[in-house]
Amino acid sequence: MAVETDVQDELRRLRTRIPRLTGSLAATVDGLVLAHDVPGTEAEGLAALTAAALGVAHRVTDAAARGEFRELLVRGALGYVATYAAGTAAVLTLLADDRVNVGRLHLEGRRSGARIAELVDTRIGPGGGRHSDRAAAVRQPPQPDPARRIGTLPVRAPHNGPTRTPRPEPGA
Numbered sequence: 541m542a543v544e545t546d547v548q549d550e551l552r553r554l555r556t557r558i559p560r561l562t563g564s565l566a567a568t569v570d571g572l573v574l575a576h577d578v579p580g581t582e583a584e585g586l587a588a589l590t591a592a593a594l595g596v597a598h599r600v601t602d603a604a605a606r607g608e609f610r611e612l613l614v615r616g617a618l619g620y621v622a623t624y625a626a627g628t629a630a631v632l633t634l635l636a637d638d639r640v641n642v643g644r645l646h647l648e649g650r651r652s653g654a655r656i657a658e659l660v661d662t663r664i665g666p667g668g669g670r671h672s673d674r675a676a677a678v679r680q681p682p683q684p685d686p687a688r689r690i691g692t693l694p695v696r697a698p699h700n701g702p703t704r705t706p707r708p709e710p711g712a
Contacts, residue, residue, distance in 0.1 A: 543663035547656055548575035554634075554652045558644055562619065563635035566626065566656050569594060574630060574660070581635070590623055590633045597623070611649070613642075624649045627657030 551564045555577060563578035571591030576583040597612045612623040619637040622645055626632045632653045636645055 546659045551577045557648050560637045560640040565633045624653035626653040627661050630660045
């Protein structure tokens with residue numbers, strides 16, 4: 541049985557476990573579709589956008605020193621898009637309407653992400669995607685600049701705008 545068939549079965553089971561789930565997609569971190577259940581949505585386009593969002597999410601977690609990427613949740617006016625890491629080679633994206641139980645979405649999304657990671661890593665092998673080196677590398681938090689005082693931000697560019705002079709108070 542191919543890995544795509546096993547992943548598709550996992551997506552079907554996921555749909556039964558989460559009421560108000562409207563779609564699901566498993567893809568490689570490079571944006572190639574492994575399996576999908578996204579009626580009314582172009583799976584290849586969603587996989588490509590998921591890969592782009594994943595790249596940004598990795599950069600944000602790195603910049604904020606929050607460790608390895610785990611999940612991303614986007615809320616729109618009509619519902620949610622949740623993306624979960626599925627090992628180092630795959631990602632799981634879930635679409636849900638606005639009345640979904642977000643706690644249940646996270647619980648089941650994390651479980652399915654772990655299951656898909658097992659399937660992909662045992663059949664395809666871990667890594668291989670553009671973010672595969674992130675799991676192997678141990679991230680150290682950025683070291684503070686000793687010349688900068690605590691609580692100050694680095695200055696990026698001088699302020700060249702007009703200076704404001706205070707108005708004199710009446711009667712002063």
